[in-house]
Amino acid sequence: MVDKPNKLIVFQSKEIRRIWHEDEWYYSVVDIVAALTDSTNPRDYWYKMKIRVKEEDGFEPSTVCRQLKVEAPDGKMRATDCSNTEGVLRIIQ
Incomplete structure (x- = not known):
């Protein structure tokens, strides 16, 4: 079991x-x-990157992501694209 899950x-x-x-x-x-x-707007950068990669490589980055709730800077739990280690490495390659 993990002590600090977030x-x-x-x-x-x-x-x-x-x-x-x-x-x-x-x-x-x-x-x-x-x-x-x-990037000054990483959320927008990620959005545009998903579109560009799909068009250029045929790879859909969202397939290695899950919408999970993580704590936002305002303290609220908000759904955001998350990926495990394998998925992160695939996205950044």
């Missing part, structure tokens, strides 16, 4: 939300995009 992790000084779901960690894709791109 613990934040830090990557390159950016917080990445995660949640323990079905016996594995799922990470907020928007947070990963923010950490890797320094």
